[in-house]
Amino acid sequence: MTLDAPDGVALGRFYSRLLDWKFYPADNGLGGAVAPSEQAGFNLGFQTEEHYVRPVWPAEPGKPQMSMHLEIEVDDLEAAVAHAVGVGATVAEFQPQKTVRVMLDPAGHPFCLYLDESEL
Numbered sequence: 001m002t003l004d005a006p007d008g009v010a011l012g013r014f015y016s017r018l019l020d021w022k023f024y025p026a027d028n029g030l031g032g033a034v035a036p037s038e039q040a041g042f043n044l045g046f047q048t049e050e051h052y053v054r055p056v057w058p059a060e061p062g063k064p065q066m067s068m069h070l071e072i073e074v075d076d077l078e079a080a081v082a083h084a085v086g087v088g089a090t091v092a093e094f095q096p097q098k099t100v101r102v103m104l105d106p107a108g109h110p111f112c113l114y115l116d117e118s119e120l
Helices: 008-019 078-085
Strands: 002-005 023-024 031-035 044-048 070-073 100-104 110-114
Touching: 002 008, 002 110, 008 023, 008 031, 008 044, 078 100
Parallel strands: 002 044, 070 110
Antiparallel strands: 023 031, 031 044, 100 110
């Protein structure tokens, strides 16, 4: 999966800090990927898109909509939100659930921090 952004490198570095994964820059300098290790077998990619338009959430008619969002399970919702804000995320205004916090990355992509409700 690759996320577009006005600055793919900056967004990749944000997710590197958020997830505590290593950032691997692309050879062209316009993006890169993050992964927990070089041998992980999976990554999350980022690329610079010159004509990127920030999505709105929740969706509004006639506005750019998100095409996907990441869901990240956490053990402590308040601590996870504080960490995300500390590395550059913002808390979305609309919050539909008590055990989920919708966050926005620096490029406006929504992502969710959530508690496993079966463990509550």
